[in-house]
Amino acid sequence: MNDQPTVFLISKEVIDVNQVIEQITLPTTGAVVVFSGLVRAETARIGRQTDYLEYEAYEAMALGKIKQVAEELRQKWPTVAGVAIVHRVGRMYPGTPTVLIACSAPHRDTGVFEAAHYGIDRLKQIVPIWKKEVGPDGEEWIEGDYKPEIGE
DSSP states (O other): OOTTTTTEEEEEEOOHHHHHHHHHTTOOOOEEEEEEEEOOOETTTTTTEEEEEEEEEEEEHHEEHHHHHHHHHHHOOOTOOEEEEEEEEEOOOOOOOOEEEEEEESSSSSSHHHHHHHHHHHHHHOOOOOEEETTTTEEEEEESSOOOOTTT
C-alpha cells in the first residue's frame, strides 16, 4: 500500500472532489468511482424533516479505522490503486456533501465500483463518527449498528 495513493481526512472544510480525484490518479488510472453522501432535508422512510446535521468524530481513532477500511478493500479488490476516504465534521445543511469515498483503478471492470460501495458501508459500520439530526421536531443522535469488540 506504500506506493499506492491514499487520502484519509476528517475535515471541517468543504470537500474538493476534483482535488481528491487528482490525488488518487496515477498514469495507469482509467477509472475513478466516487461516492458522495449528502445531507437530506427529509428522511422519507420515517417522514422526518432535517434542518441540519452535526457530525463529531474521535479523530485519532477514526483515522485508524479509515485506514483499516482502505486496507480491507484493497485486500478484496487488489486492482484498486488509489483510495480516498474523506468525512466532514461540524454543522452541515441539506444538500451539503458530508462524506466522499473514491477508488481508482486501471479499468472500470476491475471491482472499482464494488470497492467504493464496500468503503462507504464499512465506514458506517466501524468508524467512530457520530451524527446528530436537528429538525423542527427536536434533535436526535443517530446510532449505527456496530458494537466494537474488546480491544478494537
